[in-house]
Amino acid sequence: MTTTSADVALVTGANKGLGREIARQLADLGLRVYLGARDETRGGTAAGELAAAGGDVRFVRLDVTDAGSVAAAVAVIEAESGRLDVLVNNAGVSSEIGIAVPDITADQMRATYEVNVFGVVTVTAACIPLLRRSANGRIVNVSSRLGSLTALSAEDSRQRKLGALTYSSSKAALNVLTLLYSEALRADGIQVNSVTPGRVPTDINAATDRRGERTPAEGAAAPVHLATLAPGTMTGAFRGAAIDESPGW
Template identity: 50%
Template structure:
C-alpha cells in the first residue's frame, strides 16, 4: 500500500504531457515559476530529461516522466510513480498532440489517417485522464486543462464567413472537436467535486507543429492554459477559452 504522507507536499503537483518542447515545456516553465512541482511527460526520456534539467537549472522543481499517451501500460506506470512519490496530483495539462501528415479534403482521407491522430489527441487524453483521476480526486482543488484549438470549434467552422472558412483539415480539426466533447463530458461527471475541467485554445503559436509559422510566441500561447490550471474555487468548469475569453463550442 502506498504511503500517502508525501501528499502533504506544500506546492501544487502538475503533470504536463508532451512537455519536452513547445507549448508543453513553456507551460511547465510558467507553472514551475509559480511554485508548482512540474512533471514533464515525454514519450522519449532522451528528450524529456534535458528539458527538465534545463528548468531545474532555472531553479524550478522539475522532473522528467516517461509518458507515451498512446501506451496504456506506460500511462499506468506513470500514474503509479506519481502516486508513490507524491500521493496526489493537483494539475493535469493534456498538452500532447499531433497534426498528422494528411492535409487533403475529407473525401481523400482514410480511417487510418484519422485514427493515427485520434490515438494521441483523443484516446490518449482519455487514457491519461482516467489513469490520473484517482490522484486528482485527492487534491483539494484538482484542475484538468485540455489543450484544444479554435479550429475545432463547430460554431466557428460552421460560419462560412468566419476566418475559419478556409480550414478543412479533417483529421486534426475533428480530433480537437472530439477533445472538446471529452472536456464537457468530464466536466459533467466531476461537477459535484472540486475538480474543474476546461479546454485552452492557445492560438496560432510558433512551434514545431506548424514549422514555427505561428504569429504568437510560446510565452503568449500558454497564457490561457496556465490561467485555467491555477483557477480559484469560483472559476468555471466545462468551458473552452482563449486569451480573450470564452470560445464557442
C-alpha cells in the same frame, strides 16, 4: 507514499514548444511539475534544464498512446507526491498536412485520434484517482479554434477553409470530452476546461504557412491561468488565448 505542500502538476507532451513553456511557467509559480514526454532523452534534457533554472520539474516517461507507460507515470507521481492537483492534456498531433479532405484515410484519422482523443481519455482516467485527493483538482485540455463548431459553421471562416479534417474533428471531440468530464467530476470539485492558446509556432504549424503570431510564452498564458484557478471558479468552459474570451463551442 509521500506528500508535498506545493501543488502538483502533470503536463503531457512537454519536452518542447507549448508544453515545455506551460511546464516552465507552472514551475515558476511554485508548482511541482511532472514533465511528461515519450522520448526519454529529450524529456530528461528538458526537465533538467527547467530544474537547473530553479523549478521543481521532474521528468516522467509518458506516451499517451501506451496505457502501460501512463500507468507507470501515474505510479511515480503517487509515490513521490501522493496526489495530483493539475493535469494539462497538451500532447497533440496532426496527420494531414498537405492532404485534401477527400483524400484523408481512416488510418490517418485513427493516428490523430489516438493522441488527441483516446490519449486524453487514457491519461485522464488514470489521473482521476490522484486528482480526487486534491483539494482543488484542475484539468486543462489544450484545444483549438479549429475544433470550434461555431467557427466551422461560418462559411467564410478560416477554420472551415483550412480543411483540417483529422485535427479539427479531434479537437471538437476533445471539447465534448471537456463538457462531459466537467459534469461528471463536478461533485469532486475538479474543474475541467478547454483552452485555445492561439496560433503558436509549434511543430504542427511548422510545415505550413500558419506559424502563428504568438510566442510560446504568450500561448502558455491562458492554459496556465486555467491550471491555477481558485476552487469553484470555472468548469466546462472553452477559453481563448485571452482568458475572458470564448471562441464558442
